[in-house]
Amino acid sequence: MNWIKMKSFVVGFGLLWCAVVFAGDRLILDMVHHNPGETTYDSAYNDPAVIKEMGYNGKVYFLFESPALAINWESVDSDILPKGSEERKWVDAKAEQIRQMHAACKAQDIKTYAMSDLILFPKRLIAKYGIEKTFGDPNHPQVEKLLRAQINEMFNQFPDFDGLVVRIGETYLEDAPFHQGHIENKTDPQKTIIPLLQILREEICVKRDKQLIFRTWRAFDNNESRYMAVSDAVEPHPNLVISIKHCEGDFFRTHPFSRCIGMGRHRQIIEVQCAREYEGKGAYPNYIANGVIEGFEEHADMPKDKINSLRSFYEKTPELFAGIWTWSRGGGWRGPYIKNEMWCDLNAWVTAQWALDPSKSEESVFNRYATERLKLKDGDVAKFRRLCLLSANSVLKGRYSEPGGMRVIWTRDQGIGWPGVISDAAKQQRSLQQKDEAIAQWQEIVSLAESIQWADEATREHAIASAYYGLHLYEIYRSKIYMADAEAKGDRDGIKKWLKAYDAAWATYDQLPEQYPSVASLYKQYKADENLKRLRAAVGVPAPPVLSIPRKPVSLDGALFKLTTADGMAAGKKTFTPSIVSVLSDKRVIGPADGAALKAGSTLDRLANSEWAGFSLEANNGNSLDNATEFSRGYLEFTIEALTGFALNCRELTFASARGGSSSTRGYVLFASVNGGAINFGDTPVSTVINETGTRDAPRKVSVDLSAATYQGIDCITFRYYPLTPSPGISMEFDGMALFGSIGERSAETVRTAKSQCLLTGRVMDTSDNRLPNARVSLRTIGAKTLTDPNGKFTLRFDR
Numbered sequence: 152m153n154w155i156k157m158k159s160f161v162v163g164f165g166l167l168w169c170a171v172v173f174a175g176d177r178l179i180l181d182m183v184h185h186n187p188g189e190t191t192y193d194s195a196y197n198d199p200a201v202i203k204e205m206g207y208n209g210k211v212y213f214l215f216e217s218p219a220l221a222i223n224w225e226s227v228d229s230d231i232l233p234k235g236s237e238e239r240k241w242v243d244a245k246a247e248q249i250r251q252m253h254a255a256c257k258a259q260d261i262k263t264y265a266m267s268d269l270i271l272f273p274k275r276l277i278a279k280y281g282i283e284k285t286f287g288d289p290n291h292p293q294v295e296k297l298l299r300a301q302i303n304e305m306f307n308q309f310p311d312f313d314g315l316v317v318r319i320g321e322t323y324l325e326d327a328p329f330h331q332g333h334i335e336n337k338t339d340p341q342k343t344i345i346p347l348l349q350i351l352r353e354e355i356c357v358k359r360d361k362q363l364i365f366r367t368w369r370a371f372d373n374n375e376s377r378y379m380a381v382s383d384a385v386e387p388h389p390n391l392v393i394s395i396k397h398c399e400g401d402f403f404r405t406h407p408f409s410r411c412i413g414m415g416r417h418r419q420i421i422e423v424q425c426a427r428e429y430e431g432k433g434a435y436p437n438y439i440a441n442g443v444i445e446g447f448e449e450h451a452d453m454p455k456d457k458i459n460s461l462r463s464f465y466e467k468t469p470e471l472f473a474g475i476w477t478w479s480r481g482g483g484w485r486g487p488y489i490k491n492e493m494w495c496d497l498n499a500w501v502t503a504q505w506a507l508d509p510s511k512s513e514e515s516v517f518n519r520y521a522t523e524r525l526k527l528k529d530g531d532v533a534k535f536r537r538l539c540l541l542s543a544n545s546v547l548k549g550r551y552s553e554p555g556g557m558r559v560i561w562t563r564d565q566g567i568g569w570p571g572v573i574s575d576a577a578k579q580q581r582s583l584q585q586k587d588e589a590i591a592q593w594q595e596i597v598s599l600a601e602s603i604q605w606a607d608e609a610t611r612e613h614a615i616a617s618a619y620y621g622l623h624l625y626e627i628y629r630s631k632i633y634m635a636d637a638e639a640k641g642d643r644d645g646i647k648k649w650l651k652a653y654d655a656a657w658a659t660y661d662q663l664p665e666q667y668p669s670v671a672s673l674y675k676q677y678k679a680d681e682n683l684k685r686l687r688a689a690v691g692v693p694a695p696p697v698l699s700i701p702r703k704p705v706s707l708d709g710a711l712f713k714l715t716t717a718d719g720m721a722a723g724k725k726t727f728t729p730s731i732v733s734v735l736s737d738k739r740v741i742g743p744a745d746g747a748a749l750k751a752g753s754t755l756d757r758l759a760n761s762e763w764a765g766f767s768l769e770a771n772n773g774n775s776l777d778n779a780t781e782f783s784r785g786y787l788e789f790t791i792e793a794l795t796g797f798a799l800n801c802r803e804l805t806f807a808s809a810r811g812g813s814s815s816t817r818g819y820v821l822f823a824s825v826n827g828g829a830i831n832f833g834d835t836p837v838s839t840v841i842n843e844t845g846t847r848d849a850p851r852k853v854s855v856d857l858s859a860a861t862y863q864g865i866d867c868i869t870f871r872y873y874p875l876t877p878s879p880g881i882s883m884e885f886d887g888m889a890l891f892g893s894i895g896e897r898s899a900e901t902v903r904t905a906k907s908q909c910l911l912t913g914r915v916m917d918t919s920d921n922r923l924p925n926a927r928v929s930l931r932t933i934g935a936k937t938l939t940d941p942n943g944k945f946t947l948r949f950d951r
Contacts, residue, residue, distance in 0.1 A: 428483025
């Protein structure tokens with residue numbers, strides 16, 4: 152065996168040995184990071200059973216779920232929290248809450264950890280012992296004594312919890328009304344970090360054989376000399392683990408991979424935020440597990456001897472690899488507030504499953520997620536993979552710039568600030584180009600989400616809705632970045648252009664919750680953004696009026712257009728109530744505006760929705776369309792059209808089909824034409840049923856294939872439904888008729904007129920014949936209406 156083969160064998164064997172030795176001790180932890188001062192998240196990951204099934208072997212409870220806040224201090228001094236006091240009542244209630252949490256973990260046989268800021272004492276204790284000015288110093292004799300007593304109380308009163316996670320980088324007190332926290336010299340190894348670690352190591356690891364996880368963040372996480380000073384001074388212990396975020400500073404894409412990972416003598420656990428606070432908090436696709444495990448693209452050019460990913464950490468220094476600690480939810484402040492945890496789940500599950508066996512590739516684990524959890528098949532796995540990898544790249548290009556460019560914190564949590572301009576002209580130009588590339592990628596993400604055959608409608612709807620959320624948010628980002636660039640160049644026309652683009656992007660973004668109830672809460676402007684106000688005044692582009700149009704929540708379930716109706720509850724009367732018809736459409740698609748407009752397309756003997764939650768159709772057509780006379784009457788017709796600048800790519804028309812009773816042979820014929828083409832007697836229908844087997848109690852699910860080239864890239868599609876019923880009083884019925892497909896872009900100059908509507912656009916003039924430069928009108932034939940400008944400058948009346 153030559154040296155190269157021998158070296159490969161030794162390295163491979165060493166990794167295998169380390170994998171076996173350390174796998175049993177490997178920590179795979181998760182935490183839900185609730186927003187301080189707010190109601191805690193209603194998250195699936197609060198349940199220990201859920202995270203155990205995902206592969207986790209321990210749960211870290213958040214700061215305000217820590218025993219440090221719940222001990223009564225009686226064995227130290229009964230006057231600190233006297234019984235009957237408000238402080239004692241609060242502490243006792245907190246203790247009971249924590250015991251229930253710990254019991255839930257023990258029931259699932261997973262470990263229980265609590266995160267706590269140190270140093271943290273009751274306010275009454277600080278006042279009684281007169282340590283207001285010294286309690287943040289672990290070297291002070293009284294403080295050290297009380298700190299040791301506090302640790303003793305925590306593990307005595309809560310013997311079931313397995314370890315303490317300590318943070319000194321910040322102190323949060325929003326949900327701790329009776330406590331006070333402070334730490335002095337938090338970045339100084341000699342004055343604070345080493346003395347505190349020595350105390351905690353002795354009390355927790357040595358005396359009690361419990362685990363201590365000590366966080367480096369904002370203390371010694373991005374300084375090699377400080378980290379090594381701590382590592383050299385504090386003796387390693389099997390129960391002592393150092394915790395480090397995978398990137399320096401905070402969870403930003405352009406920050407370096409932490410240089411302290413793989414250093415020193417202590418085992419390290421790596422922190423991974425799955426719903427990143429600077430990148431949407433799970434509101435849109437943002438797959439970071441690939442980058443964290445295999446290496447982000449921005450870290451690819453690091454020297455080969457440096458660690459730039461979890462994999463390289465595990466392979467280069469497996470003896471220091473203690474595991475991973477994900478934050479499945481949370482971090483930061485406020486929103487966006489998500490309703491569906493799909494994208495958090497993907498990042499958390501892949502990271503946890505990889506940590507169970509780091510020899511596996513991230514892609515193999517990802518593919519398992521796609522097939523096992525999402526139930527995707529065949530080519531849809533590859534589509535989902537591309538969607539997720541695109542999301543990571545589009546976030547990098549659309550929100551960030553090269554290092555040394557835009558401030559990374561210009562947008563965070565639910566706020567959008569002002570991006571500024573990169574001083575280096577070449578970098579600025581590359582940044583602008585990347586914003587355009589990001590939008591193209593988001594458009595592809597939307598198309599992929601629409602094309603994947605999801606296992607259920609709820610997943611389909613949210614995948615599509617969250618993709619649109621990302622697209623429109625990043626359109627807002629791009630318009631702001633271009634706007635700042637135009638201002639720096641003194642380009643008034645550019646400012647106007649991007650202000651208008653910004654307003655249009657916000658208008659579309661604001662509509663998302665009405666169309667997709669599963670989307671997260673929306674972003675907001677920081678401080679109403681004074682920069683925008685200033686630019687509007689400078690170039691004469693006023694802010695668009697804010698119109699409040701109350702609408703009930705609707706769900707398209709991923710369709711482009713959908714017809715449904717409630718039950719009119721008038722059995723035997725066979726009447727039609729337009730108000731209980733729901734006509735839902737994608738924002739880029741229009742069709743019949745309401746129940747009345749739908750009925751206007753009927754030449755039936757009767758159209759009703761009064762006997763069941765569906766449409767009943769009657770026509771004396773017999774069991775087939777035998778002649779042109781029958782063909783000219785007895786049908787329901789409607790048109791679905793893409794708005795100007797877009798095109799329909801149809802996939803299928805679905806509906807639930809039923810016969811209205813058990814007597815007689817009855818069925819239907821369905822025709823479709825594109826781009827306003829005529830439907831003629833003798834044309835080939837897209838679907839025919841001579842004798843329907845579905846009933847009201849058990850309707851038959853119909854799927855009409857529209858994937859042929861005829862139905863791709865079209866302006867509009869018209870459907871005509873003929874009930875095949877032999878006589879009056881005999882009905883055919885359907886409900887939930889939905890058109891599925893995707894929307895493509897087309898030249899904005901294309902203007903169309905379809906049979907069911909007229910789309911008008913043009914200039915708007917005031918009563919003095921002066922053009923209103925920023926006003927646009929789009930009208931449909933939706934009956935006699937009056938449109939009034941909120942500013943009182945014009946009134947339009949139009950009829951069908």
